[in-house]
Amino acid sequence: MTVDLKAYSVRTDLALEARELVQPDAHIPIPGVFEDVKEEAGIKVTRIHVQNEEGARAIGRLQGRYLTLEVPSLRRKDSKLQDRVATKFAQLFADYLKEVGVQENHKVLIVGLGNWNVTPDALGPMVVENVLVTRHYFELMPDQVSPGYRQVSAVAPGVLGITGIESSEIVQGIVEKSKPDVIIAIDALASKSLERVNTTIQVADIGIHPGSGIGNKRKGLTKELLGIPCIAIGVPTVCYASTIVNNAIEMMKSHFAQETDQTRDILGMLDDISEDERLALVKEVLQPLGHDLIVTPKEVDEFIEDMGNIIASGLNAALHEAVDNSNVAAYTH
């Protein structure tokens, strides 16, 4: 039995946001969903473990382990913070790999989903360009590879509109030829809240699913399809205009609720209906007029480059023992 994600109309690719939608109060546990939140020096780390079908149904997310880093101040260009986030991400990701059973000698294929030419969708290809690949050394001169490195390869399969081929088919073909043990796929996501855009990294061992991310994926990258596990690293880089509006109304509701118990007077029916119903209403109004565009912050070029460096340097340190993970940023350019 698979959970029908379509039923959840608020467009988010983040488990964190799905969880908040179901139960805004983080202290009330949801059966089948384990949650752990830590904050340290401006980096908030949330672990959500969807343990069974009951939990999956409850929050509308597949069973699996979701690790999320939130760093609101990433918005302010601060290269020291970026180094710190890259280092933290490297440590957390190294632990995560162990937790989900990826061993030190496992061969990794990094897949950078997305489109070079559309900046908010270019995160995946940008990571591919900056990670340290080693597979060719292992193939060509296995005796000369220093200890502390594992076999890593990386591809950016492009998007359907540019290639005419599903990216999942391209990856399948490459997996069959190059025989990795595990895939790490990087994807740009949609968030329901603008302030999570480019400040959040989600890691999940559920692969990439049809319809997720920015492009129109009709097939995914999953263990069922590929025969090997796929860990997804997703970063929200866009929002739908309708979710910005819906989210703002929600914020207005909370705002006025703190000041008055007459929010019904202020927001009318918008106060009564559920978030999903309200979103449907907003979409109903915006879409026919062509207003439900997908948007990204105007500083997108810089955000994507910074985030691409954080993830690439984090991956380099997490995947290769020989890369010093106390100062991971030195290994990318």
Add this chain to the structure above:
Amino acid sequence: MTVDLKAYSVRTDLALEARELVQPDAHIPIPGVFEDVKEEAGIKVTRIHVQNEEGARAIGRLQGRYLTLEVPSLRRKDSKLQDRVATKFAQLFADYLKEVGVQENHKVLIVGLGNWNVTPDALGPMVVENVLVTRHYFELMPDQVSPGYRQVSAVAPGVLGITGIESSEIVQGIVEKSKPDVIIAIDALASKSLERVNTTIQVADIGIHPGSGIGNKRKGLTKELLGIPCIAIGVPTVCYASTIVNNAIEMMKSHFAQETDQTRDILGMLDDISEDERLALVKEVLQPLGHDLIVTPKEVDEFIEDMGNIIASGLNAALHEAVDNSNVAAYTH
């Protein structure tokens, strides 16, 4: 006496939107404001002439002639439509130049405001890169310049954060050295409505004013400052999140007003208050949480490139008689 634009809190750089805010019904004339709207083959052309102080106060815009092209379907990548828009813009702009007194032998300096490295703010520099400049030929070998060309030069002065110098000071210095008769300044603007982003071109003979456009301008490009007239070509490329929300609530109001006379029930107090009050409310909620970001559609790279080509080829045809303006696009790359 100057009009205090700050009093108008809805953030728009478009006269069209300022006028709509004051009097949504286009058929009711505003004293001191002449307006003419024509639509042809998907291109809507609006001329607003703010004729005197009364009109300026009424719509919160400076006296002057505002020419606006709106082409909603520019969003759909259609190279034939783009050629058609470039050609139309060239013809309208050539007429506009005559109307505001720019003569055929006047020397033109094109100023591309904005920042190369921030895509939604890169329109100005992109136009500079694509226009046909001729001033150096007139300077170096005046006898050999073919008839039908005028003296055109072009600069991209950069932004304060990159140069440390106000762009208006840089332009002043260049004007004093190169002695043009008129400036045409290209600037990326903020719109109050997402659907006007990258589908609208505004021409105005009022120059560039402090605080307008995307960057933080503290000084402008005006006749007072420069001693020569400055025609501004502005294209909205961004929106504030708060104006998206406010605009959406307005649209919901109109939407429900068509179906019921109980919009008060649906939207509560949001229905009662003025657009300005409502925007203030939205900002009050969003800003402290860092949600009032400036956003741009995710396809921004392509939009800016297309719009840069339309404007550059339009300018080439409007400024040089020798450039055939029945097919203007052939002259840029």
Add this chain to the structure above:
Amino acid sequence: MTVDLKAYSVRTDLALEARELVQPDAHIPIPGVFEDVKEEAGIKVTRIHVQNEEGARAIGRLQGRYLTLEVPSLRRKDSKLQDRVATKFAQLFADYLKEVGVQENHKVLIVGLGNWNVTPDALGPMVVENVLVTRHYFELMPDQVSPGYRQVSAVAPGVLGITGIESSEIVQGIVEKSKPDVIIAIDALASKSLERVNTTIQVADIGIHPGSGIGNKRKGLTKELLGIPCIAIGVPTVCYASTIVNNAIEMMKSHFAQETDQTRDILGMLDDISEDERLALVKEVLQPLGHDLIVTPKEVDEFIEDMGNIIASGLNAALHEAVDNSNVAAYTH
């Protein structure tokens, strides 16, 4: 039996140059090598058919059909000439496809070899980005595809240093999944003469061979490897410094030979030895000092973009009957 290309030390990927090396006089036929040269309005078209083993051995090129366009004036930025070259290339390539047995319903996979981030090696990826792909329409809604289009897909597999996987392995995997009938591979080449760089297009039905092109390919794209024919489109974008020097000495030799019969006095031993020996000598001197760099003209950015547009628009017109091939440039951006 295969011809050992290594024996031919002058580094060129062009059959035209290989032929010139063997027999500079174009009027003296080489057994097993058919040659036909036409020049029209600044475009020189050479057809070389290496018909058998004898011919292959003679000029050190594999058996097959080589079509070469040379347009020296492509260097001067002239957009009308570019359109004319794209149109001519489209017509010649359409004929070539018939000649080598590619039928109208054959499904084509375009492979853009090379590296986005190294401009002289970015031609392949740039063509991929600009060609019209249709395979996904045939897969998703076959009934709605207009007549006059064929199934075309396109990939840029990246280079070994970025992916860690041979591009030939990646292509093999994609071929097995997407099942095209024929491959058209675009590759940047080395030329022995600087003036052919970015002014020449070579088409050959021999595939891509190890060591050809700019990157270090260890495996090729050949019918033996892929099971389907591979047509290579190559454009010289670089030269070795040593071949520039060697070529210049050759030119000096010809130059002085026209003026005197004492070239021996002027050029000493350089006049006596064969071109291959002289190249070996030049390399012997330059290489230890790190001077035998691969170079490209300084205008490489513009050249590669222009050439990418010519090839992409030529392919669009040659592959799809519905694309009007009297003005092919309109279909790319």
Add this chain to the structure above:
Amino acid sequence: MTVDLKAYSVRTDLALEARELVQPDAHIPIPGVFEDVKEEAGIKVTRIHVQNEEGARAIGRLQGRYLTLEVPSLRRKDSKLQDRVATKFAQLFADYLKEVGVQENHKVLIVGLGNWNVTPDALGPMVVENVLVTRHYFELMPDQVSPGYRQVSAVAPGVLGITGIESSEIVQGIVEKSKPDVIIAIDALASKSLERVNTTIQVADIGIHPGSGIGNKRKGLTKELLGIPCIAIGVPTVCYASTIVNNAIEMMKSHFAQETDQTRDILGMLDDISEDERLALVKEVLQPLGHDLIVTPKEVDEFIEDMGNIIASGLNAALHEAVDNSNVAAYTH
């Protein structure tokens, strides 16, 4: 009296190369020319002081202080070496500023000459984008600027073909408005030897002179013209094909001279004539055939980016006491 640089036909913008042309043996002093060479950890630092007219005439360079860093191994991508070079350059440049009389409170205008869109000519604009500018803080909130910073501004004036205005006129206008005390101009140069391309940085207090650098400058940036001193930082990024050939013949001559005293036999007349005569000969042969192109190594994108970072981070540390110059690279992106 000015020295006629045109008389020196070997095309180089480097004093180092001009000196070598006149007297290849570094141990034989040239009257009026002081020279000091130090090498440390792969970085060769040459100081040439052209002290008077006699020296200027002797080596065909203007009177002034030339500081040159040569780092042949910059070619091999090595980020630690790059950091080391940036740090060394910062220290040397800080000392150089003192030596030529630039004081700690002097206001600096950095001028990045060249063209964004032509990679080998993009060094100047790239440095401008990466330096720390502070002038606007001093102008807007002088009380709040931390100690240890000086007033720095930066502009990229563009090239004549894009702007239609001489870059020197643009800079003059900006100088008059912004009133700096000294200019530091960054320019891409031509070298006579390919191995110096992108491995060499020259600093000189002679300003920028007509005809120097890559673009066609007709006017320069000099104290005479601007009223303030101009320090030029030049990096060779291109070579003429003819100088590559000429240089190679020179290398062959040296090579054979070590093995035999019969170089006359090997190189004929090429052995007898002077380097200038030989270059004239090479040009005579190559130019009419369009072979005397300006070339750059194929890895130009990466070289220019690396060099831009080295210079920008070096300038930041040398100009602002507050920037730690033991690890200068951390301050650019």
